[in-house]
Amino acid sequence: xxxVLRASTSIVTALxxxxxxxxxxxxxxxxxxxxxxLPAETVxxxxxxxxxxxxxxxxxxxxxxxxxxxxxxxxxxxxSTNGSRTMLKAQTADDVFVGGFVNMSALIRRLTADDKDSxxxxxxxxxxxxxxxxxxxxxxxxxxxxxxxxxxMEIGDEALAAWVLYEYYDNELQRxxxxxxxxxxxxxxxxxxxxxxxxxxxxxxxxxxxxxKALVHDKNW
Amino acid sequence: xxxVLRASTSIVTALxxxxxxxxxxxxxxxxxxxxxxLPAETVxxxxxxxxxxxxxxxxxxxxxxxxxxxxxxxxxxxxSTNGSRTMLKAQTADDVFVGGFVNMSALIRRLTADDKDSxxxxxxxxxxxxxxxxxxxxxxxxxxxxxxxxxxMEIGDEALAAWVLYEYYDNELQRxxxxxxxxxxxxxxxxxxxxxxxxxxxxxxxxxxxxxKALVHDKNW
Numbered sequence: 001x002x003x004v005l006r007a008s009t010s011i012v013t014a015l016x017x018x019x020x021x022x023x024x025x026x027x028x029x030x031x032x033x034x035x036x037x038l039p040a041e042t043v044x045x046x047x048x049x050x051x052x053x054x055x056x057x058x059x060x061x062x063x064x065x066x067x068x069x070x071x072x073x074x075x076x077x078x079x080s081t082n083g084s085r086t087m088l089k090a091q092t093a094d095d096v097f098v099g100g101f102v103n104m105s106a107l108i109r110r111l112t113a114d115d116k117d118s119x120x121x122x123x124x125x126x127x128x129x130x131x132x133x134x135x136x137x138x139x140x141x142x143x144x145x146x147x148x149x150x151x152x153m154e155i156g157d158e159a160l161a162a163w164v165l166y167e168y169y170d171n172e173l174q175r176x177x178x179x180x181x182x183x184x185x186x187x188x189x190x191x192x193x194x195x196x197x198x199x200x201x202x203x204x205x206x207x208x209x210x211x212x213k214a215l216v217h218d219k220n221w
Numbered sequence: 222x223x224x225v226l227r228a229s230t231s232i233v234t235a236l237x238x239x240x241x242x243x244x245x246x247x248x249x250x251x252x253x254x255x256x257x258x259l260p261a262e263t264v265x266x267x268x269x270x271x272x273x274x275x276x277x278x279x280x281x282x283x284x285x286x287x288x289x290x291x292x293x294x295x296x297x298x299x300x301s302t303n304g305s306r307t308m309l310k311a312q313t314a315d316d317v318f319v320g321g322f323v324n325m326s327a328l329i330r331r332l333t334a335d336d337k338d339s340x341x342x343x344x345x346x347x348x349x350x351x352x353x354x355x356x357x358x359x360x361x362x363x364x365x366x367x368x369x370x371x372x373x374m375e376i377g378d379e380a381l382a383a384w385v386l387y388e389y390y391d392n393e394l395q396r397x398x399x400x401x402x403x404x405x406x407x408x409x410x411x412x413x414x415x416x417x418x419x420x421x422x423x424x425x426x427x428x429x430x431x432x433x434k435a436l437v438h439d440k441n442w
Contacts, residue, residue: 129350131378157352157402164389165382181378 001090001098002140003123004132005182006061007083008100009198010046011215013063016204018072021214022046024084028054031077038075047079051182051189054079063102063197075214082123087210090121096210101136101173102203108143110207115152118144120159131165131180132198135173138166173199222311222319223361224344225353226403227282228304229321230419231267232436234284237425239293242435243267245305249275252298259296268300272403272410275300284323284418296435303344308431311342317431322357322394323424329364331428336373339365341380352386352401353419356394359387394420 002008011022020042025031028047031054035043046059053060059070061080078084090096094116099107111118120140122133141163145153155163169176177183177195186194197203208215223229232243241263246252249268252275256264267280274281280291282301299305311317315337320328332339341361343354362384366374376384390397398404398416407415418424429436 125378129379129382131382134378134382157346157355158350160400161350161352161355161382161386165385168385168389179381 001083001087001096001121001123002100002133002136003080003083003086003098004100004136004198005130005177005180005186006063006194006198007078007080007123008098008136009063009102009194010061010066011078011083011098011208012100012103012204012206014046014066014071014076015208015215015217016206017066017068019066019074019076021216022076022078022208023214024087025077025079026085026088028057028079031057031079034077038077042073042075044071044074044076046076047084049081051081051185051191062191062194064194082125086121086123087215090119091210093119098208098215099136099140101139101199101201102197103206104139104143105202106205106207107140108147110209111140111144112147120162125181130182132177132182134162135165135169135176138162138164139170142166173201222304222308222317222342222344223321223354223357224301224304224307224319225321225357225419226351226398226401226407227284227415227419228299228301228344229319229357230284230323230415231282231287232299232304232319232429233321233324233425233427235267235287235292235297236429236436236438237427238287238289240287240295240297242437243297243299243429244435245308246298246300247306247309249278249300252278252300255298259298263294263296265292265295265297267297268305270302272302272406272412283412283415285415303346307342307344308436311340312431314340319429319436320357320361322360322420322422323418324427325360325364326423327426327428328361329368331430332361332365333368341383346402351403353398353403355383356386356390356397359383359385360391363387394422 035045044058047054048061059065120137122137124130141159206217209218256266266278268275269282280286341358343358345351362380427438430439
């Protein structure tokens with residue numbers, strides 16, 4: 001599951017900074033109800049709609065909010081415009097991982113550790129394509145191409161197009177997010193400082209994996 | 222509406238070669254029923270599923286079949302895997318045009334003749350993306366960018382990504398279709414000779430336009 005701006009980035013950051021788990025839910029209401037059932041001292045309500053923190057929530061969806069002293073040993077209930085929905089849709093897969101530029105190498109190591117097929121689910125925008133997730137998917141394709149024997153890969157039109165996008169924007173990821181719909185929306189909402197973080201490659205060596213209903217840091221990887 | 226392989230290309234070819242109209246329908250059964258209601262001497266049943274001509278139909282979906290001595294003054298009833306469905310979905314637009322590489326300049330002239338918004342509907346593959354339609358859409362974006370004042374265009378993430386694809390494959394359209402899912406399927410089915418035709422730029426100066434239920438050659442353009 002890829003949601004560069006910003007669910008992937010924030011969830012990776014949270015687990016890298018010691019959060020015990022991140023529980024993706026679809027609606028703010030579900031998040032609030034789940035929070036009531038958990039011990040108040042360990043729960044954080046996290047989420048946004050259209051880039052803005054939900055009213056009454058502890059954290060929004062900026063990776064900068066997920067600092068170690070805030071999230072360590074906490075359980076985070078997380079809802080975002082597109083990312084948490086994509087994760088919930090992906091639940092039927094054998095394994096669901098969260099990937100972004102910030103944990104690219106760790107993700108590739110995890111994906112190449114067994115010979116299962118990979119589906120890269122881009123969160124996108126209102127059910128459609130968005131640029132930064134497409135480019136990130138293309139970087140995953142590029143890395144997999146380099147890691148795997150050529151005849152082990154069959155690449156469909158979407159994956160090929162994503163790879164072309166990555167080829168085009170490689171070394172210019174900052175320009176790319178500034179040109180994207182979500183990037184422009186974040187800049188307009190005063191959160192442009194999140195952009196360079198979200199396109200930083202390998203900030204963290206963490207791959208969030210879905211176990212039951214929660215994303216956790218699988219430390220065997 | 223863009224369906225490079227091959228509905229766009231065949232429909233443009235048919236009208237360029239004097240067909241009176243092309244009526245897109247969704248299913249082979251509808252096509253057969255409509256044909257019964259029309260004078261047998263002027264009707265041609267045309268269509269394919271998964272690249273192969275439908276049994277009992279006069280023509281498949283290869284542009285090479287749409288020769289002048291076969292289609293002149295005929296009414297063509299046309300059903301294809303993706304293209305005719307896309308056209309039917311687009312019916313609520315003010316104007317529906319059929320575009321491909323083969324009629325690129327004529328299409329751009331038509332699109333820039335008024336100041337209405339344009340939606341480029343790629344037929345794709347089973348409701349998803351396909352490479353050659355994305356690249357063709359990117360060429361349309363590229364041409365519109367060059368024709369129009371910069372501030373007259375607002376380009377979303379999809380259009381920007383399509384433009385990047387076109388930038389990448391420009392001058393290598395033949396390689397592009399050979400790498401695409403549909404292109405490979407056509408080659409496997411012995412119809413690889415259609416590929417260079419489908420990526421030939423400006424073979425025809427015709428823009429099919431939907432009038433009622435039929436695509437016609439609007440000769441005012």
